[in-house]
Structures are given as structure tokens and as C-alpha cells.
Amino acid sequence: MQKKINIGLIGFGVVGEGVYHVLQQTPSLQAEVKKIAIKHIHKKRNAPAELFTDDASLVLFDDEIDVIVELIDDAEIAYEIVKTALQLKKHVVSANKKMIADHLNELIALQNENKVSLLYEAAVCGSIPIIRNLEEYYDNDLLLEISGIVNGSTNFILTKMNEQGLRFDEALHQAQELGFAESNPTLDIEGIDAVNKLSILLKHSFGLPILPDQIFRKGITSITSYDNEYACEKGYEIKLIANAVCTHNHEVQAYVLPCLLPKSHALAKVKDEYNGVLLRSKLADEQILIGKGAGRYPTASAVVSDISALRFAYRYEYRKSNRNKPYHFSTNFELDVLISYAKETTIDRTDFISIEERYISDKRCHLKGRISVQKLQQAHRKDEVSVLVFPAKDVNQNSDLFENDNEIAVENALR
Numbered sequence: 001m002q003k004k005i006n007i008g009l010i011g012f013g014v015v016g017e018g019v020y021h022v023l024q025q026t027p028s029l030q031a032e033v034k035k036i037a038i039k040h041i042h043k044k045r046n047a048p049a050e051l052f053t054d055d056a057s058l059v060l061f062d063d064e065i066d067v068i069v070e071l072i073d074d075a076e077i078a079y080e081i082v083k084t085a086l087q088l089k090k091h092v093v094s095a096n097k098k099m100i101a102d103h104l105n106e107l108i109a110l111q112n113e114n115k116v117s118l119l120y121e122a123a124v125c126g127s128i129p130i131i132r133n134l135e136e137y138y139d140n141d142l143l144l145e146i147s148g149i150v151n152g153s154t155n156f157i158l159t160k161m162n163e164q165g166l167r168f169d170e171a172l173h174q175a176q177e178l179g180f181a182e183s184n185p186t187l188d189i190e191g192i193d194a195v196n197k198l199s200i201l202l203k204h205s206f207g208l209p210i211l212p213d214q215i216f217r218k219g220i221t222s223i224t225s226y227d228n229e230y231a232c233e234k235g236y237e238i239k240l241i242a243n244a245v246c247t248h249n250h251e252v253q254a255y256v257l258p259c260l261l262p263k264s265h266a267l268a269k270v271k272d273e274y275n276g277v278l279l280r281s282k283l284a285d286e287q288i289l290i291g292k293g294a295g296r297y298p299t300a301s302a303v304v305s306d307i308s309a310l311r312f313a314y315r316y317e318y319r320k321s322n323r324n325k326p327y328h329f330s331t332n333f334e335l336d337v338l339i340s341y342a343k344e345t346t347i348d349r350t351d352f353i354s355i356e357e358r359y360i361s362d363k364r365c366h367l368k369g370r371i372s373v374q375k376l377q378q379a380h381r382k383d384e385v386s387v388l389v390f391p392a393k394d395v396n397q398n399s400d401l402f403e404n405d406n407e408i409a410v411e412n413a414l415r
């Protein structure tokens, strides 16, 4: 008979409660929640009272507990808990994207030193197994691009505004009621949650240790009705996209920005709280994974899957971090954009590399064209400016570069 896994659960919010109930209802997993640490001990909970404590150290230092499942939303407290758990040689499963993104290199070193596993599939795209996919595939095939809708709340808000005519605040309120949004929803709507997830994806896709602050981001709060009308008239959907693309000279360009996607684009069809990740690689070409990115049971499914993977001592290997030819993170690239703004004088036309379309009216103006990321970073901070990106079709199209890179990928896989 297989050994029972004894779990110490930290946090009993939307996801924590979901994980507890799934484990209760799935005895074949042989995983038992021994103790649960929570902040407010007097709050009524949907589990036996004797399981709860408001002292996390009673869970961490319990010798019978071999796995800590960390599901709180305070990233700094989560970091202290996860660090201590790894130092105590306990395996850790976490869904805390900010904590992972901010401290990943240190946590990887700690898991290695202490010969335990740190798994966090639920931190990125909820139920979609994107991290394990990136870990296990694209060794022999060369990954060129990862592009996704990685925040369920913003996708839910954009869908409800677009399809049901809800106001922004109404749609956000629904996302909060349904348990999709962060307790501080600014993290969702300003693209901060998405950038944390992209930072984790950059490590697993291209082996790059990039902190969230290094990635250019803009959320969905400055999108105006003018932008929505433009999108509708020209046949686009507005989506908040996290994108990382590898160019022929091994540079990786990344951003989280609202994008204009043609309605036929695979990600344009991803609605509500669903997430979608499009992967493009040299041999396989395009693949897309779609699934619920937020909510109690979709997120719990990824947590439970990580708990279950501990049975076969699963660990991320971060193989892309050991490539012979490492990638470089670029902050110097160009984008095709539509910038709309309230006053004609707000945007300097000479900031653009080229302009394809210019519109001026009393209410709103726009410029469509190509601009460097540096200039865009200055322009988007000005008053009443909104930025929408036209994602590049394929930056490596017709390129015979990368010719030997599959060899390099395979060499790395065999190392």
C-alpha cells in the first residue's frame, strides 16, 4: 500500500476550501489534511473546528506533516512560510504567483539544497497544465512564442462588457462575487497578476529569470468606449495578452498589454474566466490550451494534481535555464499599436517610427503605427492615453535562422 501524504494546509479561502473538499471526496489519493492554518480563527468554516489553528508554525513544525500546501494571498507571509517549509525539508505546493515570481531563483536553490519539491501549477492559468507542459515538452522542439490570456478576471470583465453591455464596475463586481478576482482587484485590472504569471512562464519557456517589474505592462483600466467601438468596427476583440516571443538572434521580447485580436484568432474566442495559451514552436507550429483560469475547483484541480505528482517525486527540472546558448531578455523592440488620446497635443507624432493612420476629433484622437517600446512606455503614462497592440503575426517568418537550433534543443534535452 502506498504511504499516506500528510498535508498542512495554509489558507482556507476560495481555493483552500476547494482543495480540502476534493481531498475529502477522493480517498484513493491517500492524502489527508492534518492541520489548517488560517488568519481569522473565529470565522465559521466548512470543516471540523479541531483542524484549524491561527498559528502557522504549529503546521510547519509538525513532524507528521510532509507536504505544505500554501494557498494564502499575502505574498510576503507566503514567502516566509514556503521558505521555512523547504528548509524543514517539506515538499511545498503553492498557488501564489506573486510570491513565486518575486523569489523563484532563491526558492529553486532551497528546494535543491533540501532535496524536496516545490510545485506551483495552479499559480499560472488555473486548471491549464501549462508549467508541466513547458517542462516536459519543447526540449526537442524549439519554442518560439508563448502568448496567452492568463488572467481570468480581466477576461471575464472584457467579455461581460462586450457581450452583455455591463459597465466596468458591474463586471468587476461579478468577478469578485464569483471568487475570480484577487482580494485587491487592482492586481487583476492593472495587469500585475498577469505580469507575475508571465515572469514564471519566462523561466519555464526560455529559462529566463525575469522579475515582474522588468516586464512592460498595462492593464485594462484605460480602455475607452472609443477603443471598443474601433475594435468592433474593424472586427477585433480586445484581450489582455501576456506575450513572450523569441527572435532570430535569441532575444526574448515580452509584455502584458491589451491587444486587438482578429475575431478569427484562437485567443479571441476565449471568453469569460477562461484562460488560453498559444504556443508556437519550430516543428509543431501552433498549439493552444484553453481552460478555466480562476475559481475554486479549476484551481483546486491543479493543486491536487501537484499533490498527486509528489507521489512520484516529481520536480521541475528547469532545463531551459541550462541551454548551451542562453536567451537574452530584450527591452528594446518595436510594436504595432493603436494609441488613442483625448487631446491632440498629448502624443508627439515624431515618437512613432512609422504612422499608418491618423484621426483627430474633438472627443478623441488616434494614431496607428509602429513605435519603440521605450517611446511607448513614456507615451502610455500621459493623461487619458490608451494603448492597444496589434500582435506581430510571426516575427521569425521567412527566416532561415534558427537552422541549427533544433540540434541545440536536442543536445540540451540529452544533457
Ligand code: HSE
Pocket (backbone or CB within 6 Å): 123, 125, 126, 150, 151, 152, 153, 154, 180, 181, 182, 188, 193, 293, 294, 295
Ligand atoms: N485573480 C486571478 C485571475 C485568479 O483572475 O486569473 C487566478 O490566478
